Amino acid sequence: MLNRRPLSYYLLSTFFTAFLLFLYGPMICVYLLSFQGPEGGMSFPMRGFSLVWFETLFSAQGRGVGDLHNSFFRSIRLGLIVALLTMLIGVAAGMSFRRKYPGSNFVFYSAIASMVVPGIFVGFGISLTLRLLGLRPDWWYSGIGAQLTWSLPFAMLIMFIILGRLDKSYEEAATDLGASSAQRFQYVILPLILPGVIGIIMAGFTSSYEESARAGLNIGTGNTMPMELTGLLGAATTPVMFAVGTLTTLFMFSIVIATLLVSGSIAKRRQLRLTAH
Amino acid sequence: MMSPRAASWLQATPFAIIMTGLVIVPLAMIFAVSFMDYGFAEIIPEFYLGNWTDIFRSDLAVATYATVLRQAFIVWGVTLLLGFTIAYYLIYHVRSNFWRAIFLAACAIPFWTSGPIRMISWVPLLGREGLVNQALTGLNLIDEPISWLLYSEFSVIVVYINMLTMAMVGPIANSMAKISPAVVQAARDQGATEWQVITEVIIPLIKPGIAVGTIFIVTAVMGDGFLVRAMSGNQVNTPAVAIMNEINAFQFPPAAAKSVVLLVVVMAFVGVLLRLVDIRKELAR
Numbered sequence: 001m002l003n004r005r006p007l008s009y010y011l012l013s014t015f016f017t018a019f020l021l022f023l024y025g026p027m028i029c030v031y032l033l034s035f036q037g038p039e040g041g042m043s044f045p046m047r048g049f050s051l052v053w054f055e056t057l058f059s060a061q062g063r064g065v066g067d068l069h070n071s072f073f074r075s076i077r078l079g080l081i082v083a084l085l086t087m088l089i090g091v092a093a094g095m096s097f098r099r100k101y102p103g104s105n106f107v108f109y110s111a112i113a114s115m116v117v118p119g120i121f122v123g124f125g126i127s128l129t130l131r132l133l134g135l136r137p138d139w140w141y142s143g144i145g146a147q148l149t150w151s152l153p154f155a156m157l158i159m160f161i162i163l164g165r166l167d168k169s170y171e172e173a174a175t176d177l178g179a180s181s182a183q184r185f186q187y188v189i190l191p192l193i194l195p196g197v198i199g200i201i202m203a204g205f206t207s208s209y210e211e212s213a214r215a216g217l218n219i220g221t222g223n224t225m226p227m228e229l230t231g232l233l234g235a236a237t238t239p240v241m242f243a244v245g246t247l248t249t250l251f252m253f254s255i256v257i258a259t260l261l262v263s264g265s266i267a268k269r270r271q272l273r274l275t276a277h
Numbered sequence: 278m279m280s281p282r283a284a285s286w287l288q289a290t291p292f293a294i295i296m297t298g299l300v301i302v303p304l305a306m307i308f309a310v311s312f313m314d315y316g317f318a319e320i321i322p323e324f325y326l327g328n329w330t331d332i333f334r335s336d337l338a339v340a341t342y343a344t345v346l347r348q349a350f351i352v353w354g355v356t357l358l359l360g361f362t363i364a365y366y367l368i369y370h371v372r373s374n375f376w377r378a379i380f381l382a383a384c385a386i387p388f389w390t391s392g393p394i395r396m397i398s399w400v401p402l403l404g405r406e407g408l409v410n411q412a413l414t415g416l417n418l419i420d421e422p423i424s425w426l427l428y429s430e431f432s433v434i435v436v437y438i439n440m441l442t443m444a445m446v447g448p449i450a451n452s453m454a455k456i457s458p459a460v461v462q463a464a465r466d467q468g469a470t471e472w473q474v475i476t477e478v479i480i481p482l483i484k485p486g487i488a489v490g491t492i493f494i495v496t497a498v499m500g501d502g503f504l505v506r507a508m509s510g511n512q513v514n515t516p517a518v519a520i521m522n523e524i525n526a527f528q529f530p531p532a533a534a535k536s537v538v539l540l541v542v543v544m545a546f547v548g549v550l551l552r553l554v555d556i557r558k559e560l561a562r
């Protein structure tokens with residue numbers, strides 16, 4: 001490798017910095033303007049510095065703006081259940097792909113189709129089906145089901161990638177030593193794919209938390225967070241939406257950091273166990 | 278002891294049931310309903326071709342498709358250019374894995390803020406009193422604020438590019454990372470310039486990544502109604518917006534017919550691109 005950087009390196013570095021500015025510019029505006037003074041509006045300049053817009057959110061017995069509080073808890077509840085089901089169903093389906101079996105192509109391509117078909121069609125189709133069956137949509141079955149069509153394909157792709165990298169010799173060694181298939185999964189495969197499984201839970205939660213095109217028509221009464229926020233967009237005239245943005249970002253930030261810490265400690269524990277033997 | 282094949286089937290069954298019952302059957306249901314009659318907020322299960330003849334009689338359908346195809350083409354072109362350049366920089370110019378991971382994480386962090394908030398975040402930048410207009414008037418480049426920066430097709434396209442570029446960076450960077458460094462080194466040793474390495478070696482080898490990124494971008498733009506409505510201030514009409522409006526008005530069979538048309542257009546496009554790459558092989562590699 002050359003030690004001196006070519007000119008293209010500096011040009012591309014500048015380009016990349018400009019791209020980051022393009023990504024972060026609007027977000028920085030949101031974070032700054034959420035601390036706008038009480039007289040200030042949705043644009044710069046800042047007229048003072050205050051927590052007024054956060055207070056508005058929590059005012060009037062927690063019903064400051066729209067139905068945000070309930071929507072937030074509905075989204076969390078939905079996200080946690082979707083994440084758990086995505087993990088169980090996705091890991092099982094991923095394990096099935098380790099063998100060739102009749103129908104594996106159907107499972108694979110139906111997942112790809114579910115990924116590329118625009119969400120409104122899946123949501124619309126499910127709601128038509130329910131309507132023709134005479135069923136009322138509700139979050140605990142059609143809402144969860146609609147979101148699984150979005151989160152499961154990602155789970156399958158993650159499983160595909162991690163199982164593709166799995167060294168088969170560990171498992172063969174376990175078989176040679178007389179491990180049953182349940183023991184192989186519990187003591188050999190699961191520890192090896194654990195970081196990927198945590199990734200699947202994370203992907204399941206975030207894809208549910210952000211999703212509204214599929215769930216929207218099938219959630220029944222009571223908006224989720226993205227639906228409620230989309231509804232509030234048109235009427236937004238004060239920085240209160242920016243306060244929502246700052247708070248929800250902090251929330252996501254803490255979830256991601258927590259996930260990283262958990263995966264980090266798992267990796268460390270494994271390292272310790274390996275060196276101990 | 279269960280046979281391996283039965284074990285695989287058992288593992289895949291819940292997944293297959295969800296994909297069949299909640300994706301394939303519902304899509305077939307859209308097709309079926311598109312041939313049904315309707316009254317106010319109800320579907321009448323009788324054969325009716327009116328939903329289809331209405332589509333082919335209206336000029337509006339042609340106009341909305343022209344709009345969305347133009348948007349998809351512009352967004353695709355820009356994200357491809359940005360996506361390639363960023364992926365190339367990250368893979369070939371950033372030398373340490375640590376910094377590459379940091380840069381990729383830096384690109385992902387803005388996506389932790391939810392979609393609707395990221396849309397409204399453009400008001401302080403592109404609005405009449407936004408930073409862009411403030412800067413342009415401050416520099417005496419314009420006399421009065423430009424009004425087409427926000428709630429216009431321009432802002433729709435800017436926000437698409439902002440939200441979708443990473444969907445192009447990901448697959449392209451993934452393809453680039455799989456190119457053996459020896460191949461690139463061989464070309465350099467033979468005296469190829471950086472530009473020749475890009476056009477003669479890298480671009481032909483990352484075609485699968487470009488195809489996957491293109492699928493993400495085009496299906497996202499063609500199938501989106503939320504972003505267009507929010508960022509154009511309900512001024513730009515696309516096929517997806519037309520469908521959403523009809524669903525909200527409880528006119529399900531005509532919405533179903535329009536959905537079938539849009540689905541066929543999107544899936545035909547995806548089908549052509551999938552002929553160029555074998556995704557299953559790409560993933561397992």
